[in-house]
Amino acid sequence: MSDVDLRKLRYFVAVAEHLHFGRAAEQLFIAQPVLSRQIRALEEELGAQLFARDRRGTALTAAGEQLLADARPLLAAAEALQRRVIRAVEGTQRFTVGFMPGLIVTAAVRTLTERHPGLTVDLVRTGWFDQVEVVHDGRVDVSVVRLPVDPHGLVVRPLYTEPRVVVLPADHRLAGKDAVAVGDLADEHLLQDPDTVPEWSAVATELGTDRPAVPVFHSVEEKLEHVAAGRGVMFLPLSVMTFYTRPDIAYVPVPDLAPLQVSLAWSSVRPVPLAEEFALLAAQ
Missing domain, CATH: 3.40.190.10 (Periplasmic binding protein-like II)
Structure with a gap:
């Protein structure tokens, strides 16, 4: 089996989310015939049919369902890798914190920057739908989240509860x-x-x-x-x-x-320097 092409995986995920080749092609800014050829090529590489197509529309096969479950975290990890490489090229020491509306991280951020001169701490506002997605795709190093969240691929450290x-x-x-x-x-x-x-x-x-x-x-x-x-x-x-x-x-x-549980989440599949230290600060 040849190596899986990340570009083809992105194409696959777009079709899987829309279940419509035309709309997926519009989102990807490519022609529909090109998209269809890329999906057929991916199916040939994997040796599995990913979509069932008939007059009623397009549906994922069992193999397609499995690939979708695996492809999303793989693509997110690839995006996170790219962001980390860019940071290394820039030579900047950055730590990015995601936070939900109403959750205040100012004190922890100030203390962290005081402890680590030269560190730049960036902040990203999140919501219910992307509070852990930003961790998986590398937009943030840690995210202050409200449970419940899917813990797959995460370290989740309890901070405090709120009524x-x-x-x-x-x-x-x-x-x-x-x-x-x-x-x-x-x-x-x-x-x-x-x-x-x-x-x-x-x-x-x-x-x-x-x-x-x-x-x-x-x-x-x-x-x-x-x-x-x-x-x-x-x-x-x-x-x-x-x-x-x-x-x-x-x-x-x-x-x-x-009460709701507020926690700090970060990736369990890649090292996140300062995550443990920030968790201790945020819990105070």
Whole structure:
């Protein structure tokens, strides 16, 4: 078997994510016939059919599913390698920290730079969808994350926990309370994955009420807009409450919700100097 071409793997991942050769070709800025030839070449090199194509569309085969699972971390590792080489060429000593909205890393960053003169610490804001992706692809050395995350390929070091609050429209019947119970919110429309709030899911299921589909959001800002418009409620970490203040929403503590775990994550497949030291500083 010949060595796998990373370019072909990128082409494969694009088709696998779109399940449409035309859209994948547009994303890759190549002609569709060229993309089809590259995928056929990859299938010949691997000795396996990766896609099943018929009148209904394109689907991954079992071999394709396996390759997709393996290709993503491999491509991420290749990108991380390229970034590290560029750093070495530049001759700069850099340490990059990813952080979620509401999580403050200033004290740890200051102490680290004081301990290591000449070190440049860069900061990258992350979100729920890329808080560990930035570690895998090398954009950051460490990432301050909120669990749960997929621990595959990571070292995950607990830092601390933080309580959660419910976010309500300012004119909501419970908006002026000092605290509310999860049961008080059982009949509300939840604007997030119910699996992330099992305490709410348990009491909501008991009511047996049909629930509308949960919208797909890509940022906290989008979620807060929907809450302010009266379309539902959501649960957020307490630190996010201090990060986003606005007059048309209210934050109310929910004592019977389990706190969220904040951790530091870094790659387990490549050395990350200073990761352990930063973890100790961030936990203080």
